Amino acid sequence: MKIKQGILFLITKSEVGGAQKYVREQIAICSKEFEVYLSTNEPGWLTEHVAGEIAGQLLDKRIESRTSIGYLTRLAKYIKEHGIGLVVTNSANAGMYGRIAAKMAGAASIYVSHGWSSVYNGGKLAFLLNRIERYLARLGDKVICVSAGDYEVARDKVGIAEDKLVLLKNCIFPVNATAAADRPAANGRLKLLSVARFAHPKRMDLLVAAMKGVTDAELYLVGGGKGEEEIRSYVHAQQLDNVHLLGEIKSFNGFGDYDAFVLISESEGLPMSGLEAMSAGMPLILSNVGGCKEIVVNESLLVNNTVEDIQRAIRALQHNYVQYKMPVKSFFDINFNLLVNQDKYLGLYRSLIK
Incomplete structure (x- = not known):
């Protein structure tokens, strides 16, 4: 009643x-x-x-x-x-x-x-x-x-x-998605996903710039906003064939198609997109701002907002993927x-x- x-x-x-x-x-x-x-x-x-x-x-x-x-x-x-x-x-x-x-x-x-x-x-x-x-x-x-x-x-x-x-x-x-694979794709290229608006406080520019030095990983960007065209132009000018802009996808639910989630931002409360990715069993690479450290199981995947530190975290994830992924789903279920x-x-x- x-x-x-x-x-x-x-x-x-x-x-x-x-x-x-x-x-x-x-x-x-x-x-x-x-x-x-x-x-x-x-x-x-x-x-x-x-x-x-x-x-x-x-x-x-x-x-x-x-x-x-x-x-x-x-x-x-x-x-x-x-x-x-x-x-x-x-x-x-x-x-x-x-x-x-x-x-x-x-x-x-x-x-x-x-x-x-x-x-x-x-x-x-x-x-x-x-x-x-x-x-x-x-x-x-x-x-x-x-x-x-x-x-x-x-x-x-x-x-x-x-x-x-x-x-x-x-x-x-929890999102209704198949859990991320136990290891990166068969060709060895880690599939990274970011879901965010192309606007302040998100730093899609830093994330995309970091991909210039990580040629054995793919980045997929879901989202729209006033900064999207600028990022698209940068990707084209730099010939970054490992960065893919998918545009805004309402009620996005494709987390299980990717290996890990990345969100680079100047400020956050507790990012909902990160929680969605966790619920699908995906390891997270997040900026060390706001409450992000509270949802990252391994703090070595927290990054300062620099190209070099983002690249460091991506390489760490490549080398220890199963170790980083294993505790994510149970940590989500208990806490979030x-x-x-x-x-x-x-x-x-x-x-x-x-």
Whole structure:
């Protein structure tokens, strides 16, 4: 029997992305127990994938603006009208509007931080942005940090009180993919996969440049974005026949066709694409930023963002592939499998609904 009051998940954009996948899967585990609602900017990937699981949705492009009193008023009214007891917010704009509107409507609220942009990308405005985050944290009920590293940043750099913070490491449903092969392809060329947007904070440029010196491996890039054409031109100019741009593939699920996963980035919370690859049994090469070290089984595959260090990690993986691959799947199942860990989320949601 469903609880009378509902949960509203709020996220700024409905496009393909890690935060959107998080919301999609949280809706999936909540929809069996709660009346679940979604608010975002417009129809898109997320709205398509939750259509059969939500009781209603509020679509309004004004969420993309940071100064829309009209959207704030409409959101608060929507929360009241639908008997919503908890608002779970994701992304900066949604975190601001959702917590204020929840307070106005008498509902509880959670902000899920998928990486503290106020710290990593705030620049000269970091002090002001962190102050705003502290105020919003006091206004809401809890802040979920998706990695231990982000928890420390929230406490020590943003300055959020620990009684507001909850550490719930990102968990996902395992991807429906055949596990990666026990060893690289028969021709000895390691097949590397990267799934990411071609935009900041991802560093596809460094990853592609590293492939110039690793001629016995193949790199396959899945994703789109404003930097895609620049990377494509570089690959053509450098005649890198071991780099393949596959473009954006919605709901990509081909992890089992590759040997290892690579993600080079300036900042991360706990990368969802890395977790997807882990669930298929793939070793990970990740930048040593944010919570990445928490999902890499062997820290020698963590890299500094330099061409030389990326090349070092690829060669280490080539030489010890079976050793690096062997513990990945069991490590994922224990720590990051949403099928195993969903009660951690549901217990928190139950405790806050009034």
